[in-house]
Amino acid sequence: MSLLNAINANGENVDLSDEVFNGFKMNFRGDLIQPTDDDYEERRSLWNGMIDKKPCLIAKCSGTADVISAVKFARKHDLLTTVRGGGHHVAGKATCDNGMVIDLSSMNSVHVDPEKSTALVQGGATLGDVDHETSPFGLTTPLGVVSETGVAGLTMHGGYGWQTRKHGLSLDNVISAEVVTAKGELLRTSAEENPDLFWAIRGGGGSFGIVTSFEFQLYPMDPQAWLLLTIYPLSKAKEGFELMRDYFPDAPEELGVIGLIWSAPDEDFIPDEYKGEPVFIFLGSYTGSVDEGEKVLKPFREMGTPVADVSEPMPFEFVQKAIDADFPDGRNYYWKSAYVSELNDDLIDLMIKHGSDRPSPLTSIDVWALGGKVNRVDSDSTAFYQRNAPFMINYESNWDEPEANDENVEWTRKAYNEIIEVVDVGSYMNFPGFGEEGKDFFSKSFGPNYERLKEIKKKYDPDNFFQGFVSLE
Numbered sequence: 001m002s003l004l005n006a007i008n009a010n011g012e013n014v015d016l017s018d019e020v021f022n023g024f025k026m027n028f029r030g031d032l033i034q035p036t037d038d039d040y041e042e043r044r045s046l047w048n049g050m051i052d053k054k055p056c057l058i059a060k061c062s063g064t065a066d067v068i069s070a071v072k073f074a075r076k077h078d079l080l081t082t083v084r085g086g087g088h089h090v091a092g093k094a095t096c097d098n099g100m101v102i103d104l105s106s107m108n109s110v111h112v113d114p115e116k117s118t119a120l121v122q123g124g125a126t127l128g129d130v131d132h133e134t135s136p137f138g139l140t141t142p143l144g145v146v147s148e149t150g151v152a153g154l155t156m157h158g159g160y161g162w163q164t165r166k167h168g169l170s171l172d173n174v175i176s177a178e179v180v181t182a183k184g185e186l187l188r189t190s191a192e193e194n195p196d197l198f199w200a201i202r203g204g205g206g207s208f209g210i211v212t213s214f215e216f217q218l219y220p221m222d223p224q225a226w227l228l229l230t231i232y233p234l235s236k237a238k239e240g241f242e243l244m245r246d247y248f249p250d251a252p253e254e255l256g257v258i259g260l261i262w263s264a265p266d267e268d269f270i271p272d273e274y275k276g277e278p279v280f281i282f283l284g285s286y287t288g289s290v291d292e293g294e295k296v297l298k299p300f301r302e303m304g305t306p307v308a309d310v311s312e313p314m315p316f317e318f319v320q321k322a323i324d325a326d327f328p329d330g331r332n333y334y335w336k337s338a339y340v341s342e343l344n345d346d347l348i349d350l351m352i353k354h355g356s357d358r359p360s361p362l363t364s365i366d367v368w369a370l371g372g373k374v375n376r377v378d379s380d381s382t383a384f385y386q387r388n389a390p391f392m393i394n395y396e397s398n399w400d401e402p403e404a405n406d407e408n409v410e411w412t413r414k415a416y417n418e419i420i421e422v423v424d425v426g427s428y429m430n431f432p433g434f435g436e437e438g439k440d441f442f443s444k445s446f447g448p449n450y451e452r453l454k455e456i457k458k459k460y461d462p463d464n465f466f467q468g469f470v471s472l473e
């Protein structure tokens with residue numbers, strides 16, 4: 001069957017005959033899914049239910065050869081193309097209307113070399129795939145805090161998780177990567193091979209090529225880690241944020257904490273009178289020794305009488321899955337972040353005010369404690385620029401009703417704008433809203449690295465075939 005309604009990047013029709021399409025099929029081992037196929041609806045959807053796009057073809061690749069075939073086919077016939085890793089980026093750029101999605105989700109193998117303490121991770125793997133393969137060897141690498149997130153998007157735009165303060169961003173731990181370029185060539189990138197491309201994909205996102213595999217540095221890991229999950233009444237929010245502000249400059253790097261305002265979930269461990277009520281939560285992990293963790297977590301668990309405290313040591317793989325269920329596929333999401341150079345009283349007061357007027361009880365206002373090893377890497381040594389902010393504020397707007405889309409997005413933008421009036425040093429490209437502000441938004445977040453990214457883009461993808469999240473035009 002030929003491809004119906006295919007378009008190029010300018011929105012013009014692309015005419016593809018049966019013969020041309022069948023030729024592509026012969027060189028493709030994975031699945032080619034079209035709108036008439038039974039699994040099309042399932043395969044076209046992304047994590048964010050707000051994104052409702054209908055590609056003309058989903059090329060679900062079985063390996064690097066398929067990725068190369070798909071890129072060559074798209075280039076030859078000038079087909080609008082997007083790239084999907086885990087499908088979890090909030091802006092939903094992994095898909096498009098009437099173009100082809102190069103879908104890497106079947107390419108999720110992870111191979112651990114325990115002797116070298118490295119892992120080869122394919123470009124469609126999730127965090128859970130990596131944790132599952134590394135943990136039996138007592139090894140780990142810093143990734144995010146929800147196991148279903150894609151490694152590729154997470155790593156190519158940054159990568160914050162419980163071990164970031166100790167071991168750096170996910171992208172700081174990439175030793176090498178294999179990249180299919182806009183010419184359909186496979187290039188190996190590392191500090192020695194194609195170093196400019198290696199620099200760009202560590203922070204600049206998917207605008208330069210398709211990463212088919214990453215080689216990650218691994219670190220030894222104790223079998224048990226602490227999950228911190230302590231819930232307080234909202235009246236404790238100010239004290240909680242102040243504790244983070246005062247504690248973190250000297251905190252052990254094994255500690256990762258997010259302080260957040262949310263509505264208490266309907267869980268057995270929440271007393272009935274608090275269910276659905278606004279609360280302040282410390283969520284985190286301590287990945288040093290369990291005994292030491294008990295002491296380190298005390299200030300966060302003993303800030304008065306908690307509503308509930310379900311903190312406990314457990315295998316790190318379980319810590320990584322502790323909040324998976326809170327972010328189901330298909331819910332509506334709009335997440336937007338601001339790095340802050342200090343967590344001052346004005347910001348704390350604003351967040352508490354916003355916490356009381358959230359249009360959806362599912363929405364949270366999160367403060368991530370940063371610092372540690374990320375700060376010790378120079379801002380120009382990878383494309384990822386913002387390394388010195390001690391905290392990041394993220395407005396995670398989550399709601400079920402599609403008719404409430406506008407209200408929730410507008411509320412988040414307004415709240416975000418009020419925050420960046422107080423302090424504005426850029427946004428995290430994995431929590432960027434839709435990046436709808438355009439060029440200024442990107443140039444602020446990348447600082448002087450933005451111009452270099454544009455130069456590298458011209459070298460590797462002058463026709464802007466890869467329209468990643470970061471706009472470089």
Ligand SMILES: Cc1cc2nc3c(=O)[nH]c(=O)nc-3n(C[C@H](O)[C@H](O)[C@H](O)COP(=O)(O)OP(=O)(O)OC[C@H]3O[C@@H](n4cnc5c(N)ncnc54)[C@H](O)[C@@H]3O)c2cc1C
Nearest residue numbers: 085086087088089093123144145150152153154160206211
């Ligand atoms: C529930 C949830 C929890 C999260 N938790 C964290 C967290 O703890 N820490 C954190 O830092 N971030 C976190 N994030 C943000 C997350 O890192 C980003 O959403 C990330 O971009 C997701 O990657 P993905 O591969 O799933 O995305 P996708 O939507 O598949 O891809 C995003 C973009 O990346 C590019 N891309 C994807 N795969 C490839 C590839 N193989 N080669 C080249 N380009 C590619 C494409 O341009 C694509 O448009 C979370 C997100 C969600 C939804």
